[in-house]
Amino acid sequence: MAGPIEQFEIHPIIPIRIGELDLSFTNSALWMVIATGVATICLTVGARRRAMVPGRLQLMAELAYEFIANMIRDNVGDAGRRYFPYIFTLFMFILFGNLLGLIPGSFTYTSHIIVTAALAVTVIIAVTGIGIAKHGLHFFSLFVPSGVPALMMPLMIPIEIISYLSRPVSLSIRLFANMMAGHTMIKVFAGFVVPLGAATLGFGGLAPITVNVALTGFELLVAFLQAYVFTVLTCLYLNDALHLH
Amino acid sequence: MGKDEKPTSLDDLGERLRVAREHRGAERQRKGGLTGGPGNMSGLGWAFRIGVEMVSALAVGVGIGLLVDWWLGTGPWFLVVFFLLGAGASILNVYRAAMGYGLAVGYRKPGESGDGDAEKDASGKADGSDAATQTKGQQNKR
Numbered sequence: 259m260a261g262p263i264e265q266f267e268i269h270p271i272i273p274i275r276i277g278e279l280d281l282s283f284t285n286s287a288l289w290m291v292i293a294t295g296v297a298t299i300c301l302t303v304g305a306r307r308r309a310m311v312p313g314r315l316q317l318m319a320e321l322a323y324e325f326i327a328n329m330i331r332d333n334v335g336d337a338g339r340r341y342f343p344y345i346f347t348l349f350m351f352i353l354f355g356n357l358l359g360l361i362p363g364s365f366t367y368t369s370h371i372i373v374t375a376a377l378a379v380t381v382i383i384a385v386t387g388i389g390i391a392k393h394g395l396h397f398f399s400l401f402v403p404s405g406v407p408a409l410m411m412p413l414m415i416p417i418e419i420i421s422y423l424s425r426p427v428s429l430s431i432r433l434f435a436n437m438m439a440g441h442t443m444i445k446v447f448a449g450f451v452v453p454l455g456a457a458t459l460g461f462g463g464l465a466p467i468t469v470n471v472a473l474t475g476f477e478l479l480v481a482f483l484q485a486y487v488f489t490v491l492t493c494l495y496l497n498d499a500l501h502l503h
Numbered sequence: 504m505g506k507d508e509k510p511t512s513l514d515d516l517g518e519r520l521r522v523a524r525e526h527r528g529a530e531r532q533r534k535g536g537l538t539g540g541p542g543n544m545s546g547l548g549w550a551f552r553i554g555v556e557m558v559s560a561l562a563v564g565v566g567i568g569l570l571v572d573w574w575l576g577t578g579p580w581f582l583v584v585f586f587l588l589g590a591g592a593s594i595l596n597v598y599r600a601a602m603g604y605g606l607a608v609g610y611r612k613p614g615e616s617g618d619g620d621a622e623k624d625a626s627g628k629a630d631g632s633d634a635a636t637q638t639k640g641q642q643n644k645r
Contacts, residue, residue, distance in 0.1 A: 417588055420585075420589055424560035424563045427560075428555045428556055428559035428560075431558070432551070436551075
């Protein structure tokens with residue numbers, strides 16, 4: 259039987275080596291492509307028939323659009339509206355990665371810290387770039403806390419800078435740890451089914467299966483929640499960069 | 504009769520939708536910004552968020568310290584300094600998260616931050632808010 263960690267292993271599907279670089283097309287990359295494809299198909303098909311009374315797909319597409327549009331309006335304001343495509347793409351990519359990862363036998367690319375870290379670092383670089391482009395050097399007043407005596411500044415400014423740099427770290431760790439913990443837990447309980455069932459004439463196996471059903475429902479919630487948290491924090495960072503205090 | 508009734512039921516639906524939207528909007532405003540207070544999530548999720556905030560700032564501090572030490576070859580001194588700064592930053596992160604200050608720098612809640620940017624943006628036009636932010640920036644520069 260496969261161990262609980264083996265589901266996170268990365269296997270190259272199409273090995274590609276350029277010099278020292280290993281650019282193989284892996285199962286992780288495959289599921290990224292699948293998630294992007296499924297999201298694109300869902301949204302384009304959903305948006306094609308603009309019925310007055312929406313069908314299921316159209317309703318899903320509209321709900322997703324409205325959800326992100328409201329999120330940006332509430333957290334960033336009208337100035338954030340031009341960044342809608344990026345934030346919407348980010349949300350869809352993470353959401354479909356989380357949801358497709360729940361299919362047995364699939365691969366959850368959001369459970370790898372390198373993937374979430376790349377997303378988070380992109381967000382922080384983008385937000386910092388937007389802030390500098392909009393405010394120029396005045397952007398760095400973000401690191402000067404208000405209402406602090408000048409004597410404390412040499413201490414407070416490095417602390418603020420570290421606090422700012424910790425944003426991508428906490429952003430990526432939160433998503434990756436939630437996904438990995440959930441998937442490991444499901445696998446551990448699934449591993450109890452056969453031994454427990456064998457020991458008690460099959461009836462004992464029902465207990466871990468019940469737990470797994472509940473855990474899968476819980477994981478569905480976590481998949482949505484973590485995609486939401488990631489995007490909401492992106493919106494808050496964007497708000498910080500656009501509206502300096 | 505059937506032809507006459509159809510638009511009225513749609514109008515009625517539209518009216519009810521409008522009322523529901525207004526109601527929801529009012530509720531959202533009452534709740535305030537979406538900075539994620541302890542009331543918004545489960546206890547475990549909240550504890551996890553606080554933990555991550557703490558660990559990440561400390562990790563960044565230690566990372567910078569180790570990097571600078573490795574670069575300059577200066578014993579453990581930068582590690583000590585940046586460990587303490589990282590610890591300070593981690594407490595600051597937790598304080599801000601716990602007090603509902605969101606992620607804004609400073610010690611004021613986003614809503615009460617003197618400038619009404621957020622409110623202006625929600626109702627006004629993008630150009631107006633841009634101008635407001637720019638004038639504020641100029642004031643702060645002086």
